[in-house]
Amino acid sequence: MSALLELSGITKTFGGVAALRAVDFSLAAGEIHGLVGENGAGKSTLMKIIAGVHAEYQGEMRLDGHSVTFASPRDARARGIGMVHQELSVVPDLSVAENVHLGAQPVHRFGMIDWRGMRRSAAAHLANLGIDVDPRTRMGSLPLGLQQLVEVARVLFSGARLIILDEPTSALAPPEVERLFGLLRRLRDAGKSIVFISHFLDDVLAICDRVTVFRNGQAVATEACAQVDKRWVIDRMIGTGHEELEESYLAAIQLHSQSDAKLVLQVQGLTRAGAYRDVSLCVRSGEVLGIYGFLGSGQLELARALFGVLPADLGQIMVDGRVVRLSSTTRARRAGMAFLPESRRLMLFGTEPVFKNATIAILDRVDRLWLRPSIERGIAGGHVRQLRIRPPDVGRALGTLSGGNQQKVALAKWLTHLPRVLVLSEPTRGMDVGAKDDVVKIVRGLREQGIAIVVVSTEPETVLSLADRILVMKKGSVVREFADEPVSKDRLLEVA
Numbered sequence: 370m371s372a373l374l375e376l377s378g379i380t381k382t383f384g385g386v387a388a389l390r391a392v393d394f395s396l397a398a399g400e401i402h403g404l405v406g407e408n409g410a411g412k413s414t415l416m417k418i419i420a421g422v423h424a425e426y427q428g429e430m431r432l433d434g435h436s437v438t439f440a441s442p443r444d445a446r447a448r449g450i451g452m453v454h455q456e457l458s459v460v461p462d463l464s465v466a467e468n469v470h471l472g473a474q475p476v477h478r479f480g481m482i483d484w485r486g487m488r489r490s491a492a493a494h495l496a497n498l499g500i501d502v503d504p505r506t507r508m509g510s511l512p513l514g515l516q517q518l519v520e521v522a523r524v525l526f527s528g529a530r531l532i533i534l535d536e537p538t539s540a541l542a543p544p545e546v547e548r549l550f551g552l553l554r555r556l557r558d559a560g561k562s563i564v565f566i567s568h569f570l571d572d573v574l575a576i577c578d579r580v581t582v583f584r585n586g587q588a589v590a591t592e593a594c595a596q597v598d599k600r601w602v603i604d605r606m607i608g609t610g611h612e613e614l615e616e617s618y619l620a621a622i623q624l625h626s627q628s629d630a631k632l633v634l635q636v637q638g639l640t641r642a643g644a645y646r647d648v649s650l651c652v653r654s655g656e657v658l659g660i661y662g663f664l665g666s667g668q669l670e671l672a673r674a675l676f677g678v679l680p681a682d683l684g685q686i687m688v689d690g691r692v693v694r695l696s697s698t699t700r701a702r703r704a705g706m707a708f709l710p711e712s713r714r715l716m717l718f719g720t721e722p723v724f725k726n727a728t729i730a731i732l733d734r735v736d737r738l739w740l741r742p743s744i745e746r747g748i749a750g751g752h753v754r755q756l757r758i759r760p761p762d763v764g765r766a767l768g769t770l771s772g773g774n775q776q777k778v779a780l781a782k783w784l785t786h787l788p789r790v791l792v793l794s795e796p797t798r799g800m801d802v803g804a805k806d807d808v809v810k811i812v813r814g815l816r817e818q819g820i821a822i823v824v825v826s827t828e829p830e831t832v833l834s835l836a837d838r839i840l841v842m843k844k845g846s847v848v849r850e851f852a853d854e855p856v857s858k859d860r861l862l863e864v865a
């Protein structure tokens with residue numbers, strides 16, 4: 370295999386912070402090359418350099434043996450490099466044919482768009498790739514998986530011989546993933562080069578020829594997939610350096626479940642098409658159940674079902690032994706459910722003062738007239754002290770607080786009238802160590818008061834630091850339960 374693309378000594382900083390440090394990377398003609406690494410390791414940044422999105426960096430890029438620089442994605446496209454970004458960039462209101470031709474519609478002699486020619490060439494192109502979809506269909510009406518395939522088709526149609534796919538499978542159902550992989554194999558056999566970024570290590574090892582592992586801004590290892598296994602990849606992703614040990618929970622923690630406490634939440638056979646299926650679980654009073662899985666494993670949607678935001682299609686939910694129908698958030702709240710979504714912006718009002726945000730949850734329980742600002746301030750003031758919210762000023766606009774402190778305010782909402790069940794989605798994402806620690810303490814405090822708590826996260830550290838028992842979800846199903854046993858980050862990654 371000869372190198373189509375070679376990068377050497379690539380360093381990239383954002384505002385003085387290094388996202389990539391002296392990275393070497395090479396891609397052969399006709400190979401599928403996997404990129405893996407934890408969130409923030411630098412995978413997307415390196416690929417955006419190759420695709421001309423980031424023009425400012427140090428180091429050298431060689432294409433076909435010649436040094437190249439791209440000032441824009443258009444430059445990269447002109448040299449046959451195309452990228453399908455983590456966020457889809459299809460236009461939902463246009464037809465499939467228009468999306469395939471995006472930016473390069475065929476025109477008649479007088480500059481009019483040749484609609485019929487466009488449909489015909491799109492149909493031929495899609496059929497050639499084995500993608501069975503009518504080019505007249507409105508893009509937005511297709512399932513996500515097909516939209517993704519059409520986007521791949523668009524990149525190829527633009528003449529790409531090097532295709533970068535940034536986490537293309539995180540939102541796909543298994544049959545769609547199989548279809549995508551079939552397409553990738555055919556493209557490879559036709560001599561195209563493909564970079565495939567994914568958290569699903571089994572998939573990477575199954576479909577790629579080589580794999581490169583990123584850790585903390587560096588490419589730490591590249592090997593032929595046939596030579597390595599999942600264990601090898603995980604060890605390199607996490608690192609075994611001394612200073613990383615504590616941070617990454619390499620050492621196992623011991624789980625202790627509360628087997629004699631009262632059952633508060635019972636879920637049976639919960640299913641939502643395209644998100645998760647046949648999920649059963651229970652949580653006892655004073656217990657924290659952690660649900661871990663990669664992005665796209667269905668756990669974030671499951672959390673939404675428990676608060677009636679995104680109701681399930683099938684299955685049963687019981688709270689304190691009574692069947693509840695969580696068809697709306699109002700019903701969920703009445704049933705004793707509370708929810709903290711991963712995006713705080715959904716729940717909080719940045720321009721409103723801290724005290725208003727902290728008391729939102731009780732507004733429908735007490736008479737609005739009774740709840741005067743002075744009383745609200747009093748209630749919120751107590752929480753601010755208890756939760757060590759900084760600065761300790763309830764009159765301050767919430768948006769001026771750091772992310773970690775906003776999260777604490779979001780938690781404070783549920784402290785005045787305790788819920789029966791509290792569902793937390795990504796409760797410590799993006800927080801500094803101190804704020805994380807505070808959130809862990811708050812959650813433990815709520816557990817002491819007998820609340821049943823569910824923590825869903827895509828970060829192993831989050832469930833390891835909070836949970837008494839852990840479920841692992843993979844592609845919509847619960848694949849493993851960890852209870853009363855030692856569990857570590859690498860064990861979680863291994864089964865996910």
Ligand SMILES: Nc1ncnc2c1ncn2[C@@H]1O[C@H](COP(=O)(O)OP(=O)(O)O)[C@@H](O)[C@H]1O
Nearest residue numbers: 383387388406407408409410411412413414415
């Ligand atoms: N446009 C940007 N501005 C500032 N920082 C960025 C930008 N893009 C990425 N980063 C930072 O660079 C690092 C690597 O990010 P990224 O390449 O997206 O990682 P990965 O794709 O492996 O999850 C992270 O710390 C991220 O916060």
Ligand SMILES: [Mg+2]
Nearest residue numbers: 412413414455
């Ligand atoms: Mg990325």
